[in-house]
Amino acid sequence: MTSLYRIMLRTSVTRGRLLAFLAGGALLDLIAYSIRVSDYAARESDLFNLLALAALPLYLPVVALVFSTSSLGDLAQDGTLVYVWLRPVARWKVVLVALAATLTVTLPLTLGPVWLAVWLAGASWQTFWAITVSTALANGAYVALFTGFGLRVRHALMFGLAYVVIWEASVATLSFGKGPAAISIRHYAESILSHLSRQAFSVFSNSNASPTAIDLADVWPSVIVLLAVMLVGVVLTSILLSRQDVA
Amino acid sequence: MTENGRATIEIKNVAKWFGEVVALSGITATIQTGLTSLLGPNGAGKSSMIRIICGLTSPSQGTVRVIGQDPRTSVEIRKVIGLVPQQERLPPGVNAVEFVSMAAALQGMHDPQGAARKAIETVELDPNDRRHLSSYSKGMRQRVKIAQAIVHDPRILILDEPLNGLDPRQRSRMAQLFIRLATEDRCVLVSSHVLEEVQELSSTVLVLAEGKLAAEGDFHAIRQLLDDRPHRIRLRCSDPLALASGLMGSGSVSGVQTSGDDAIVIDTSAVTQFRRRLPRLTQELGLHLLEVAPLDDDLESVFRYLVARRSP
Numbered sequence A: 001m002t003s004l005y006r007i008m009l010r011t012s013v014t015r016g017r018l019l020a021f022l023a024g025g026a027l028l029d030l031i032a033y034s035i036r037v038s039d040y041a042a043r044e045s046d047l048f049n050l051l052a053l054a055a056l057p058l059y060l061p062v063v064a065l066v067f068s069t070s071s072l073g074d075l076a077q078d079g080t081l082v083y084v085w086l087r088p089v090a091r092w093k094v095v096l097v098a099l100a101a102t103l104t105v106t107l108p109l110t111l112g113p114v115w116l117a118v119w120l121a122g123a124s125w126q127t128f129w130a131i132t133v134s135t136a137l138a139n140g141a142y143v144a145l146f147t148g149f150g151l152r153v154r155h156a157l158m159f160g161l162a163y164v165v166i167w168e169a170s171v172a173t174l175s176f177g178k179g180p181a182a183i184s185i186r187h188y189a190e191s192i193l194s195h196l197s198r199q200a201f202s203v204f205s206n207s208n209a210s211p212t213a214i215d216l217a218d219v220w221p222s223v224i225v226l227l228a229v230m231l232v233g234v235v236l237t238s239i240l241l242s243r244q245d246v247a
Numbered sequence B: 001m002t003e004n005g006r007a008t009i010e011i012k013n014v015a016k017w018f019g020e021v022v023a024l025s026g027i028t029a030t031i032q033t034g035l036t037s038l039l040g041p042n043g044a045g046k047s048s049m050i051r052i053i054c055g056l057t058s059p060s061q062g063t064v065r066v067i068g069q070d071p072r073t074s075v076e077i078r079k080v081i082g083l084v085p086q087q088e089r090l091p092p093g094v095n096a097v098e099f100v101s102m103a104a105a106l107q108g109m110h111d112p113q114g115a116a117r118k119a120i121e122t123v124e125l126d127p128n129d130r131r132h133l134s135s136y137s138k139g140m141r142q143r144v145k146i147a148q149a150i151v152h153d154p155r156i157l158i159l160d161e162p163l164n165g166l167d168p169r170q171r172s173r174m175a176q177l178f179i180r181l182a183t184e185d186r187c188v189l190v191s192s193h194v195l196e197e198v199q200e201l202s203s204t205v206l207v208l209a210e211g212k213l214a215a216e217g218d219f220h221a222i223r224q225l226l227d228d229r230p231h232r233i234r235l236r237c238s239d240p241l242a243l244a245s246g247l248m249g250s251g252s253v254s255g256v257q258t259s260g261d262d263a264i265v266i267d268t269s270a271v272t273q274f275r276r277r278l279p280r281l282t283q284e285l286g287l288h289l290l291e292v293a294p295l296d297d298d299l300e301s302v303f304r305y306l307v308a309r310r311s312p
Helices: A002-012 A015-038 A043-071 A073-078 A091-120 A125-151 A156-174 A180-184 A185-197 A214-242 B048-053 B075-080 B096-106 B111-121 B139-148 B167-184 B195-201 B220-227 B241-249 B271-287 B301-310
Strands: B007-018 B021-030 B034-039 B061-066 B079-084 B157-161 B187-194 B202-209 B213-216 B231-237 B257-258 B263-268 B288-296
Touching: A002 A091, A002 A180, A015 A043, A015 A091, A015 B007, A043 A073, A043 A091, A043 A125, A043 A156, A043 A185, A073 A125, A091 A214, A091 B021, A091 B167, A125 A156, A125 A185, A156 A180, A156 A185, A156 B075, A156 B241, A180 A185, A180 B271, A185 B187, A214 B195, A214 B301, B007 B048, B021 B034, B021 B048, B021 B061, B021 B187, B021 B288, B034 B048, B034 B167, B034 B195, B048 B157, B048 B187, B061 B271, B096 B111, B096 B139, B096 B241, B139 B167, B139 B257, B157 B167, B167 B187, B167 B195, B187 B195, B187 B271, B195 B220, B195 B241, B202 B220, B202 B271, B202 B301, B213 B301, B220 B263, B231 B241, B231 B271, B241 B257, B241 B263, B263 B271, B271 B288
Parallel strands: B034 B187, B034 B202, B079 B157, B157 B187
Antiparallel strands: B007 B021, B007 B061, B202 B213, B231 B263, B231 B288, B257 B263
8 A cells, every 4th residue: 555655746846836835835924923023912813813714624624635636636537447346445544645635735735834924933832733623624625525525526726616615615604603603614724723722713703702721622523523524435435436437 | 267277257147337338248258367358349348347357447247257266356456457548647756766665665665765766777768867757658658657557566467458559569569568468377358459460469358349348259259250240342343244244143242332433332241252252253354443432441340340350
């Protein structure tokens, strides 16, 4: 499976994609740096807003979308899936390899700029830890979701972008964490971030009151939801792969 | 029939359609151990047939059994089958050994690298060539595809237009390889749209045309069938009417039509006799023969004839 992992990694990682997302990450860091040099009292909550409005709902899912829809989707589109499909390997193993290859790229591409943003803004270690956990889990959920999407849907990138922009970045913010937000990955990622860092997001809360202590009982449901999304994503993608018409 | 009875692939009343396009219709055939060629023009349904046999897609109707199992769902079949697909695309950013090693590893081989190098040498490529596959010529890529299909020594080898893009020498060498593999108690199915390629393989032939099985049997029988079909030939000469009259009297043609001022079109089912008779007749009549042009010698016409002949 190592050779399949390497081939999937090389298939999805192109110079253009890497450069585009490195530039996107650099822009995020530039904004974070500007928050730091401004040196004002509310800079940490502004950093949170930057992460809440740009990194988690937009940058992260777009990175996950581009790389995960291409991992199996590109193979299906260009006809090279046959070289994997017609081998006596369990479909779920192929899906897990695809996920591992995608996460190998998306985790550094998302965590790197986010860590740098947190550091540049002079945020606490607690924030650093919170953003790491929430970004990693959201990454896993998005990648599991979009891998099957890329396999099944033609023009998955276009439809996926529409989903990210319309749903994750817009509709999910309308009801302050209730209603549509409850079925967005962003909501659970931000909930983890909020609880672990003891910061409240202005986009999800009408008050600026911050929780005073970490209550892990509040964090676990969100963690479990994101892990469940990953599991369901793997199972559904495995079923789709076994039923796939291969060119 | 089971594999012990030498039938490896059984196709029963298989049809495949994509929306309103019928790719295959009512195909019933048995493919035995040994070399079988699937002959037909482009768009005849060969690749659809191969995809169904390999389980890459389901038939819309009918059943396919490979060593008695459904190829769509059986993991066992994937252990013993090797496929050279028609599409040229190979994964980017990898060299031949890496790509073929992946195939060997996914087949569960103990030494994927060693098996890959051996398979690459078998198709006469250099396993030490570290260049990416994207820099390979079409013929080299084709041979890499063959290498990944044979790396695990499959009992069933299916090759979709494997000789495309190969130069004549490579084509001959690869054809010899397929013949050798077939003699080693394997089922080897080779598709082609080129009659001469099938002739070189000299195998059992299934002829597909317009999604239907147009003919099947030994290559020589198929060749004879093709030669004996009615031929339509245009003849230009100095006095076409005199030639028409002479030909009708010779009994070697079944119909004559005029075609312009200096030509006639004849129909004949005895083409060999006609070829022998024509020069003698023009000499006897003192005519100048300007052109002899077969009007239906392209493969499409040949296959159309076979389909029409088989239709009830």
